[in-house]
Amino acid sequence: TQLLEQSPQFLSIQEGENLTVYCNSSSVFSSLQWYRQEPGEGPVLLVTVVTGGEVKKLKRLTFQFGDARKDSSLHITAAQPGDTGLYLCAGYIGTSYGKLTFGQGTILTVHP
């Protein structure tokens, strides 16, 4: 059983389109982090959301944390080829220090 369900698994779109990636769980997260990873490299932290209902914007990326802190979404406006990569959501469950639980990831390909 996957504790963090991420969808879709694959996304292939044209430059300029919008997209949304979802991250859902039955568990409550004290915080949730979004990462972007390129092939052969480590994940790079994009944002951390902490408060239920929180919305954070990072240029064309909008991150939302659900009111109950069980789900989150990443919305990209006017996607560009440079947005191509693996997007991962991750969070801490319970009192598990140092252990991030990751979603399966969304492989995004933006075609020029």
Added chain:
Amino acid sequence: KAGVTQTPRYLIKTRGQQVTLSCSPISGHRSVSWYQQTPGQGLQFLFEYFSETQRNKGNFPGRFSGRQFSNSRSEMNVSTLELGDSALYLCASSLGGRNEQFFGPGTRLTVL
């Protein structure tokens, strides 16, 4: 501030051998977490060290071990390598607790 560094970046070993991977955290970070990333399983938590103590451990066999030094640098060891151990091994550092984790570039281990 320098990021998380991992050495070596690439390793090729044969079955039955052992390997040691190294991770230097961001200055001031006392927590180091290790993850294994494979296409089929995604990112799986191995263990976490804080101030030289292992505080958390994932569901991996005893062949996987680690340690942390007084300067917060950490090493991970895998003994009696198996083909299935081929993966990208990532370490992440943080201030501890449920703070954000920052990842290194990873060590790509190939077991032949």
